Amino acid sequence: MPDLNDVSREIRRAVDTGKVAFGFKQSEKTLLSGKPELIVFCKNIQKPVKERLQEYATIAGVQCFVFEGNGLELGAVCGKPFVVSVLSILDLGKSNVLETMLQEKITASEKTQAKKKPKKERKARVKRVHEKTGAEIDAEIEEEAEKREKQAEIEEEDQQALEK
Numbered sequence: 001m002p003d004l005n006d007v008s009r010e011i012r013r014a015v016d017t018g019k020v021a022f023g024f025k026q027s028e029k030t031l032l033s034g035k036p037e038l039i040v041f042c043k044n045i046q047k048p049v050k051e052r053l054q055e056y057a058t059i060a061g062v063q064c065f066v067f068e069g070n071g072l073e074l075g076a077v078c079g080k081p082f083v084v085s086v087l088s089i090l091d092l093g094k095s096n097v098l099e100t101m102l103q104e105k106i107t108a109s110e111k112t113q114a115k116k117k118p119k120k121e122r123k124a125r126v127k128r129v130h131e132k133t134g135a136e137i138d139a140e141i142e143e144e145a146e147k148r149e150k151q152a153e154i155e156e157e158d159q160q161a162l163e164k
Contacts, residue, residue, distance in 0.1 A: 007067065008077045010097035011040065015078045017093025022080070024049050027088035031056040036088040038098060039064045042071040045085045053086060065101045 014020060021030050030036045031053065039057050041050055043066055057064050067074050071083035078084055089097065 006100050007097070008069075010095050010100045011067070011074075011077050011087075012079065014089050014092055014095035014097050015087075018089060018095060019091035019093070020078070021088040021090060022078070022084050022086075024053070024086055027053055027086050028056065030088040030090060031060050031062065034090065035060055036062055036090050037092050038062065038089045038101070040074070040087050040089065041066050042074040042083075042085050043068055044070045049085070063098070063101075 021027055021036070027036075027039060031039070039053060039062055041053075041064065054064055067077075069077070071085045074087070075082050075084040078087065089095075092098065
């Protein structure tokens with residue numbers, strides 16, 4: 001089971017032995033011109049930046065991965081003395097980062113499946129939340145009817161005022 005250290009080690013190996021572009025602008029250029037192997041985001045990347053790059057990545061058919069650390073930690077993993085919010089791996093080199101990240105995604109999905117409640121329990125809970133009694137529904141209908149009547153009276157008064 002891979003953990004953050006395995007992923008970090010493989011990212012560092014890709015940086016050392018392969019070809020990597022750092023930052024939003026460079027990653028965007030690689031997605032538009034060439035085809036990178038993988039895009040890695042830090043966990044605290046700005047949402048518009050992430051969405052834009054993910055859109056380009058889906059069009060290009062490139063996988064995206066969210067590193068479970070912030071930009072400073074991703075920069076440290078890459079051996080850089082600055083924040084790295086996104087990096088584009090153009091050449092993997094001797095790294096097995098794709099396999100490691102695929103295993104990481106599988107284990108994460110298994111964990112979320114284990115946390116989920118059985119489907120019947122979830123449906124019953126949702127049904128209870130959305131269920132209303134007949135009296136509540138009748139009260140809502142009456143309120144809506146009263147609102148419509150008030151609106152009609154206001155419109156009639158406005159019409160009579162205009163005629164005078």
